Amino acid sequence: MLIDQLFVVLIALSLLGAVIAAVLNGRPKASVRVAFTVSSISSLLGLAITLLVFSQGQMRWELPFASPFGSLSFTIDALAAFFLGTISVVTFAVSLYSFGYADHYEGKYPVGMLGAMFNIFYVSMVMVVSSSNAILFLIMWETMSLSSFFLVIFEHRHEGTVGSGLFYLIMTHIGTAAIGLGFLLTYAQSGSFDFSSFPTAAQGMSDLLRSAVFLLWAVGFGAKAGIIPLHVWLPRAHPAAPSNVSALMSAVMVKTAIYMLIRCYFDFLGVQDAWWGIAILAIGCVSALLGVMYALIESDIKRMLAFSTVENIGIIMIALGVAMVFESYGLNELAALAMIACLMHVLSHALFKSLLFMGAGSVLHATHTRNMEKLGGLAKRMPYTSAMFFVGALSAAAIPPLCGFISEWLIFQAMLQSFNIPETMVKILIPVALGTLAVTGALAAAAFLKAFGITFLARPRSRDAEDAQEVPKSMLWGMGLMAALCVLVGVLSFAILPVLDQVSSPLVGASIADSLVDGIEIVPTVGEFSQVSPPLIAIILLAVMAMVMVLSQVYGGRRKVVKADTWDCGTPLTARTEYSGRGFSNPINRMFSWVYRPIRTFHETKHPSPYIRTEMRYTSTTEPVFDKYLYGPTEAAVRWVAKKVSVIQTGSIQTYLGYIFVVLILLLVVLRL
Amino acid sequence: MIEAALILPAVLAAICILLGRRTRLVEAVSVAGAGSMLVLGLYLVFRVFDQGSLDEGIWYMDQFSGLMMLIIVLIGSLAMVYSVPYMRHELDSGEVNPKKVAYYYGFLFLFIFTMVLVVVSDNLGMVWIAVEATTLVSAFLVGFHNKATSLEATWKYLIICSIGISLALLGTIFIYASSLPILGEGSDLHWTSLMAVADQLDPAFLKIGFVLVLIGYGTKAGLAPMHTWLPDAHSQSPSPVSALLSGVLLNCAMYAVLRYHVLLTHSQLGGGFSSGLLLLFGLLSLGIAAAFIITQKDYKRLLAYSSIEHMGIISIGFGFGGYWGIFGGLLHMLNHSLTKALLFFGAGNVLQKYGTKNISEVRGLVRTMPFTAALLMLGALAITGSPPFSIFTSEIMVLTAGIDQGNILPAISYSLMLVVVFAAFMGHIVKMVFGEPPQGMEKGEISKMGLVPMIALAVMITIMGLFIPDVLADALRDIIALFGGLA
Amino acid sequence: MVSTLSLDAINTLAAMILLADFMLVASSRMRSLTRIFALQSLAMGGLAAVVAFETGAEHIYVIAVLSVALKAVVIPRFIDYITEKIQVNREVEPLIKIPGSLLICAAITILAYFVTEPIMELGTAITSNCLAISFATVLIGMFLMVSRKKAITQVIGLLVVENGVFLAAISTTYSMPMVVELGVFFDIFVGVVIMGIFAFRINRTFETVDSTVLRRLKD
């Protein structure tokens, strides 16, 4: 009882907050305060609901009026609760962060609208994960897309922002169409729009139909999740959006798609064909690898994070695919392991990506640029921000014992269990995925190293970076909370995994909580395959660190640490002599030039004497493969057709009458025949 | 009772024209008249929805007419209210003189009168007369501005619609002919009497009759490829008139087609023949409209093409048929009217503010007229079928129908085209609403009063997104039963 | 039963109507267009009168009289008046040359017979043979509108279409119920007047009634 009351309060509160924030638009300070206070409270409510669902079982609430599509109901089961909790935690931190972040829009943009949309965005995500009627879901899904669209184009007077937002909107709409078709195909079987009728309906489907629905959902939700090649909106929308919004979008909104994929595949369709899992696995591998490769060469810090989201979604899809493969062979316990790994990565990516986007937002707030090549030296100027960003980067690079490491570890373990699969061909495919994941991990480390190193270390590369100052406290609190959680979730993962098992067990049909966690150790499934103990790693690292520091001071005595110039070979160093971000990633760019397809131009102003160089200009850009070969031609083709069709509107009344004449004669003749 | 609903707008028309130059008085009469029309109309509608059909000799109203009546009085009265600030602005800018304004209101009422006549006539011949009358009356409204382009639009409107309507008359004659052997001299071309003997009517006559009626009224309803007059007429007329033309008149013509569709459904032919044709024309309209929406440069024409698209959707809905198809089609008639009226009102504001219809010259609405911008954006999202607005509901119903009836390919092309339309339409509107406004454009709405009907419409389409009042839903189910969709 | 005389009369009149269609297509002067149209309407009235006589339905007489009065006298006069008033030149200005037009019309006539054949077999009415001619008239009227430049010719084409519809009404159903028929006449009359008004306005604005110049609105 209590849960659904809380749920109603959450929705009502958010909407009310949105309205008040919009009404107070004229008074930005008050509006910001109201909007983000409300969103913090409602996200705490969301968290409370999560906890209650985990302790008391699922919630169901119906809208108190009839609709043509049957009763519009919300259900929160363990799976929904997990995502609700993730969304709420991140929203809470981002809300704190937004108090400070929103102030720099004052007088430039209607802050009230930002606050209002922010609240609607949150509540729509909550409703997306809790809707249990197909039509209601679609409505909430689009509401989520639309509210995020408006948030993306918030800085609409910036060049290119509106275009990016539009691209996002269209992509997500295409996705919605595919999702809707999938639902309706299922409805045609079940005769009810309620999700509870879907699993049985799927049983009655033909193989072909079921596979069609599988693919429709893969495309539909994939577009939102950002799988390659449907990812192109991410690197456009994220840099354009305000950073607090990018944090929410990248960390949790894309996860709603993962939620639905899990729900649709495991709950509705039931995983029966192995090729489904392999398809998802393949999508995941491509997304992870290409995502991280593009992230690595990106100089725009927010674009880089967006590509990293593509990568992490890929990793999540890999885990999901492995779970599906296991499930299709009836290896339920292994499927449970993979599913838990998948959920764990959902959680940890949510934590570190929101942290990183908030960090990037702080940098943007302080320096007004997203371009790494204009940054540098911020570690001294913004010590807290840099420390927090560093924690995020370490998590993203899967450094033990932070949260990113635990999830990656679990995924590796799940994949290593592939020897249990009866089919040899499938067995061989999984090591390939394993290799991909390993390469992805290494490249991710390089990418985040670059992001942190170039942005925060060494000397500032521009005036803005030189004048940067630490951001307001509320922003630090938001980031601090996430940084702490990155560490805690990693170290205390042994306590979190049983909860994830509670989420996954109804889906995969096996619970492994008893064997998975042993005291403070994590022991994945069958036998003594391996174990890891994050808290012990943490303790050992801290203890050894302390010891090293003490002993190295003891041996050889306390010695001075002198501050001096960097060794410069006799030529004074400037910001221009530092290694640039582009330069940093250049070896990899060259190594994988068949992927990046760089376009290099070299221009030199000639001087009569061959020994004197006056001006040289070198540019290197990456070929936007997907835009150039997929989206560009598609759009061009549609426009071409449209242009050809438009010819019919000639403006001549005789032609127009001719159409009626011809149609009439045609129909009469057809009728006669 | 029904006569009252007919007499009222006619009388109001006369009053407005008689009052002439006393503009304030004319406005007062119009608004008051609109209010009373709304009250009377709604009373009738609820009466019909609640207690079933109303048969008063040559006047007949069932739930279907009720739905149309609802659309007419709702949009009609809101357009009246919106006209007041719109015409004031035109007066102030010297575009028109007070005498013309009086004629404007008079013709507007007359226009509404003819449309009411369409939906309350039992006699199919009478329906024809009324539809032709709508053309003649609205021609003056389309040509109101007396500019070269509006005259051109009017001329095309008159000629093309007249030729179309002549074909409809021919079709009507065939239907009549089919009833003669059965009803003999007693045959009065009344729809109700035809329905009573529907299963005895001769299929050959019905077929050729329906084809002619479909092309004929289809011309008026803006089905492609007979739609060619529509973008001209709808974009050249004053915005409140555009709202009525797009939102109401098209539906009235569609209503006429559908009356015949019902007749055919209940005949020996069954629904297959007529719904096949509806589906064909619907898909064609949707496709052609999509192409023009992509290449459009004029925002009022954009809205006009969107009307063609939506008439296509309605047609597809009835083409798919079945419970969901008919439900969706009927609901879409209402939803499209409400939303399109909102958009045309918004476009009217933009036109008066920016003085251009070119999409490329309108930028930064959200800065210059934030309320209009918000409402326009909302309307654009609604019209392209985004939840949580009402058109989403009806569009998804139509799609459900397609899939449910096994029309998978048409259903998929339908949804593909909707996506294309969404992309193109939003592309235009988003660019107008956001961005940096042109130099020297002052901030401020045209008028507060003009926003009132827009807000009313916005509220309606938002609420209808999730919630359909029981009385309406029940009435719609009755109509579905009429269409034989409750099998 | 129907007398052969009446049948002959009906068939003759119907043939005259068809002939008038071809003459319309063949004529190159505006004046002759309106005259032929008036003749056609006259034949139509006559046909209606014969039908009235044969069936004994009195209201068809009324319709016959109205038809003659309106379409054979008033409307042609009105069109002539407009043509003079706005000083249209006397040429018809076809988009498709006259010989070609005639060939197309012949094809249309055959098509009309082809299309109406199954319905004519059904027809019980004495005049059901006229159905094909009425279709031909409708289609030729439309063809006239499609293939002629002037705005006024389009009005005439439209009236020809109306004549065809009228013929169909007479030939298949002995006209429609009286109320409807009167309403139809009223609409046609008002329609022509309104078109006339707009032809005036267009002439004032564009200084021509050549409808091919009305091409500003396009995509």
Added chain:
Amino acid sequence: MLTSLVQTLLILALSPLFTGLIRKLKAYFQGRQGASVLQPYWDLAKLFHKDSVVSQDASWIMTATPYVCMTAVIAASFMVPFITTSSLGFVGDLIVVVYLFGMMRFFMALAGLDAGSSFGGMGSSREMTVSAIVEPTILLSVFTMALISGTTDLSGMSQSLATTGFDLVRPALFLALAAFFISTLAENARVPVDNPSTHLELTMIHEAMVLEHSGKHLALMEWSSMTKLLLYLVIMANIFLPWGIDTDLTVLGLATGTVAIILKLLVFSLAIALVESSMAKMRLFRLPNLLTVSFSLSLLAVISYYIL
């Protein structure tokens, strides 16, 4: 616990010796006399007694890096079996070890960037490029062994493999071993990937990163690198060729274990010295070829485990 501690201390203590040994062997092959085998000890001792100079542009990363690197190698050596298979395997498995090395590399590369000199950046950039392929290679080749032994715990692997006997000898083993060997060279800045003794800035990778470190910091960096090299050799010895390792903590077992590991390490040192003396350092942009070969070998190793 105790054995782990002892083994760790042993590894720490012996690591400069093996570095010195490789240098001596190289000198021998190159016909030089070379410095004493113990020279690395003297170097470290000297460095520990010196002041450090830190760039004023650098942040706390620069100062923290030496300690983190040392911590990482020590923590890793807790989980690696040296003489006996009894180690802290329950704390972390091979994935943890590889990622601890990853952490070390992460900090080292950051420190390279931190001072703002182009050499450091260059070194970091190249290091990350190399590791982008090497790290997955190592993971995959060790995974092969994990699959064969049925555990990812390094001690467990060693134990299970040592007790399996010669059933272990299968194609996957050789493929994985070859891949791991190439990776060891690459990871520890040896020829043909890097040259540990060069100081020509344009060619170096590892040395460029530690260029700005001095005094105690440098000592820690050097020592941690030496330990890392030894750890790699130990992993190679005990995972791929585990025979002889002590599995039951008896005196005899420990004795044979000690002898076995020393013999194996000598052989590996010899191999490295041979490779370094007989091959030239590769151009940076030729490296991907070699590394991709090793990656393919490791991938083949995993696949061949399933097929053969």
